[in-house]
Amino acid sequence: MRVKICGLIQAEQAVAIANLGATALGFICVPASPRYVTSEEIREIVAQLPENIDKVGVFAHSSIPEISQIVRDTGLTCVQLHGDESPEFCSLLRESLPNIQIIKALRVRSIEHLAQVSDYTKYIDTLLLDAYHPQQLGGTGQTLDWQILEQFQPSCPWLLAGGLTPDNVVTALNQVKPDGIDLSSGVEIQPGDKDLNKVALLFEKLGKWKALSLE
Numbered sequence: 001m002r003v004k005i006c007g008l009i010q011a012e013q014a015v016a017i018a019n020l021g022a023t024a025l026g027f028i029c030v031p032a033s034p035r036y037v038t039s040e041e042i043r044e045i046v047a048q049l050p051e052n053i054d055k056v057g058v059f060a061h062s063s064i065p066e067i068s069q070i071v072r073d074t075g076l077t078c079v080q081l082h083g084d085e086s087p088e089f090c091s092l093l094r095e096s097l098p099n100i101q102i103i104k105a106l107r108v109r110s111i112e113h114l115a116q117v118s119d120y121t122k123y124i125d126t127l128l129l130d131a132y133h134p135q136q137l138g139g140t141g142q143t144l145d146w147q148i149l150e151q152f153q154p155s156c157p158w159l160l161a162g163g164l165t166p167d168n169v170v171t172a173l174n175q176v177k178p179d180g181i182d183l184s185s186g187v188e189i190q191p192g193d194k195d196l197n198k199v200a201l202l203f204e205k206l207g208k209w210k211a212l213s214l215e
């Protein structure tokens with residue numbers, strides 16, 4: 001199970017969360033977010049992380065030259081597109097950054113919104129489903145309607161996001177079968193300030209869930 005913890009702003013917390021078992025860490029490159037980090041800050045944190053963890057830059061409505069510059073400046077290994085980027089945009093980004101993984105986030109309003117998934121899958125590595133919020137792009141703490149995702153099996157790997165917490169993650173995973181999960185506000189004290197006890201509890205719950213599902 002891939003586990004991405006998103007919205008890191010402190011190097012010490014990023015290193016601690018990597019050591020707890022996260023497979024990916026996310027850095028918000030959206031200036032309007034309270035979790036926004038500059039290229040210099042990302043570069044400093046990335047330099048302290050283990051090689052084998054994915055370092056994900058989260059973008060929304062940025063241009064390809066802007067994204068490429070930030071990737072070059074920081075050592076990010078993955079780009080998450082969290083705005084209204086089209087399949088064509090993903091395809092062009094892939095041509096510009098062939099060695100960088102692409103995660104496309106879709107903010108799902110209803111089951112009908114899932115129809116667009118097949119337009120994206122050949123241009124991306126991973127799909128991410130987040131809850132829709134009319135005013136905010138992400139990090140909202142709002143959950144998706146997991147029931148509409150019970151049969152969801154796209155042709156590429158996918159991550160479940162949106163309002164996941166150590167308290168609800170097992171319920172979510174018993175209902176939905178993603179390849180991984182993504183958490184931000186559910187393991188925070190305040191935006192960007194991660195609660196390491198909550199992150200540790202998350203991994204404890206995931207360990208028990210995995211052991212039970214192997215029985």
Ligand SMILES: O=C(O)c1ccccc1N[C@@H]1O[C@H](COP(=O)(O)O)[C@@H](O)[C@H]1O
Binds near residue numbers: 006030033142186
């Ligand atoms: O976290 C943010 O501030 C943010 C800003 C702009 C785009 C995406 C953002 N975060 C993403 O939101 C989801 C879910 O967050 P939560 O667990 O519901 O708090 C996650 O994929 C973050 O990458």
